[in-house]
Amino acid sequence: MDDRGEGEGGGENSELTEAVALFEKARNSVIFTSPSLYGASANIALVTRHSPASLREAGQASLVTPKVVAVPLESNAKGVILMGLMSEGESYKEMVDIAKSKEQRAKSDVKVLYAIGEIPLNRRPDGIDFLIVQNSHMTELATQADIVLPSTATFESEGTIVDYLGRIKYVHKAVEPAGEARSHREIFIEISKVMGKPLIKSGAKDTDIKKALKSKIKITSKPFKKKEWLDINPEEMIESINASVINGSRLLWLKETEEAWKVSIT
Numbered sequence: 001m002d003d004r005g006e007g008e009g010g011g012e013n014s015e016l017t018e019a020v021a022l023f024e025k026a027r028n029s030v031i032f033t034s035p036s037l038y039g040a041s042a043n044i045a046l047v048t049r050h051s052p053a054s055l056r057e058a059g060q061a062s063l064v065t066p067k068v069v070a071v072p073l074e075s076n077a078k079g080v081i082l083m084g085l086m087s088e089g090e091s092y093k094e095m096v097d098i099a100k101s102k103e104q105r106a107k108s109d110v111k112v113l114y115a116i117g118e119i120p121l122n123r124r125p126d127g128i129d130f131l132i133v134q135n136s137h138m139t140e141l142a143t144q145a146d147i148v149l150p151s152t153a154t155f156e157s158e159g160t161i162v163d164y165l166g167r168i169k170y171v172h173k174a175v176e177p178a179g180e181a182r183s184h185r186e187i188f189i190e191i192s193k194v195m196g197k198p199l200i201k202s203g204a205k206d207t208d209i210k211k212a213l214k215s216k217i218k219i220t221s222k223p224f225k226k227k228e229w230l231d232i233n234p235e236e237m238i239e240s241i242n243a244s245v246i247n248g249s250r251l252l253w254l255k256e257t258e259e260a261w262k263v264s265i266t
Helices: 015-025 035-049 053-057 077-082 102-106 184-194 206-213 234-247 250-265
Strands: 030-033 067-070 112-116 130-135 147-150 159-162 168-171
Touching: 030 035, 035 067, 077 159
Parallel strands: 030 067, 112 130, 130 147
Antiparallel strands: 159 168
16 A cells, blocks of 8 residues: 555555545544554544645535544553553563563663563563562463562452443452452552552542543644554463463363372372
């Protein structure tokens, strides 16, 4: 596809041309995009909002400013952002980038890494002085950690999450936690007490979420550039997350125990 959006089969029949035609006719449009392409989608909203006077006079600027919604793969990604946990500094991909030499990776400014929950990470980055893993299973990354904080699994937890539209979803506990595992919230509260900045043990309220959602980011024009570091391969992520559950399942432990027992009696 060239700069005009024309493919090898011709511009008139291209999917891009069809999309533009649909967009022009829309009376109330919404653009759903991946986080990596949010900047490009925001540009479309900005262009329709500030149409040139020449187009308005010609009757060609009847476009309705669309709403832009970024839809991440993770269910509570927007809720995490509303809590103020923004991505700053190096990403995990940058810290473990195999294109860099081990010496380059070791020069990272990140010295303490706190990995929380069932996340698709399996290798300790070079240059990390202290690694904390908070997980419900002994994952490959957890085996490389300096300290492991046992947390509850998804079905052992309760609380609230915020979906990509800002709606509160309540998560109910299905089974009691195994052993001495605690929920992420309980662990955070205990750590905050030790740090001298105790958190309040209370659930999120509708009024709190609505207040947080009122804060709006001013849309500004940016290059049509894909933020690849925000891209996530769904298959790889799901496989990585499921691996910790499958490899750490009680059935697998029983199988290993049976194999060990067979060896001991032969």
